[in-house]
Amino acid sequence: MRRYLIAIIGLAAVAGAAFWLLTEPSLLPPPDVPEKAPDLANGEYMFFAGGCASCHAAPGAKGEAKLRLTGGLEMKTHFGTFNVPNISPDREAGIGGWTNADFVAAMTRGVSPDGRHYYPAFPYTSYQRMTAADLIDLKGFIDSLPPVATAVADHDLRFPFSIRRGLGLWKLVYLDGMEFTPDPALNAEQNRGAYLATGPGHCIECHSPRDPFGGLDRGRAFAGGPAAEGDGWVPNLTPDPTGLADWSAREIASSLKDGFLPDFDSFGGAMVAVQENTARLTDADRAAIAAFLKSLRPIANAPAPKPAASDGG
Template structure:
């Protein structure tokens, strides 16, 4: 009996070692190397476009910030989720509390691989599953713009996550399911305008992060892309923005572009909730960007309310 117990214990120990080794290998960070960087530096003037398209200030500026304060990216917005509460960090150019000491490659790896400069996994509350679609030159333009903003020495707040979500290394397993590392590729069958809109929606605009339902593991269920989803805070529902009967099917391209610019729907209602902040960001884009978003949204696959739940 003793030999059986001992054998079983040794077997369990061996299994634990194998499982631990497999976990370690499967969760290894997979950073890009410097070969992905172009020869020329980023252009801050071009990067401002991606700053507003990406809504950087909406999460990384202090809660309630207005006007010029939106450019002080000290962090602090709390993001509620079924997995705990995440706090948007300081991404100002401060070299200690912000990202002022990050290299261009550090920034690209954060945006496309979800990795901190030390190689640790970033939580996907930071929507790198969408930002990975952006091109490296566009990311370098964004970094150049961020470098022009005011440095702020406010320390980032720690996330409030229960076990096992507090084990950051485990995000590596999640990435194996939901991070493919692919840059946006234009569809040759679509117009240049529609492809530009697709890039904005799928990449910097990260519209799927709120408007697409998620799986039990928190990944995007892209079979119902943009079809509406439960609000991750547990309060209400994020609307369907596909051209189906439950979404924006009766909106024209002009209606969509106008709503993004003015904040008013075709029924003269005003956009509210967290979308109001998104709309204010979109209003800072060029008209051609909003028109492209509208053109793209009008030709995505419609999703019924029943499908998206």
């Protein structure tokens, strides 16, 4: 009996040690960060392409207030509540004082300067695709914004998701650390769209199904699925009849510009903030996103039919 107990304790210790080693944030290969002065105009463009303000500005902020990256938005998911952090260039409350290497490590490895894992509610699984040049430009632009000293509470998550270290295992499965590489089967316009939609624009994050561990189902990317927050449905963007088969590339690009769908309905929910960002892209980039979406393999995915309403009212 005693021998079994020792064996169990021994196994637990080995498992614990393995967990500790496998989840060590510094084990992720450091990103390549070239020396370069930031191009602030491109940084601003990436800021809007990336939708940073949609989550990191104060909830409900409009216009200039969107450039105050005070954080504080509560994302209520079934893992718990994520409190979006302050990423203004404030040295205490925000990310002021970060080096380019710190910023690139956060965006592509999901690791903080003090060596902790970030939760993937921060979509580094997409931002890892960004070029180092775009990332450095983006950091330069964020550094030019007003510092805000607002402190934001830590996330409030359910066990076991509350164990930050566990994200090391999650990353072994879901984070490949690969920068975007053009698909030789696509033309230059479609590849630009692919970069925007799977990299900075992170369209893929909301518009793809996820598995029970919160990982993207990349085999069914862009096929839509249940919203991470609330009980809504995020539309299927593939050219399937359950997706955007009926939309022309022009209609897709147009909706990203003015917020109206081909049937004259309007965007709603989180897509309103997204469209305020895509409205700032060039016509060529909106067309590129549309061309990329049209190049996707059609995947059938629609919400399961609801049980009949009890009283129709």
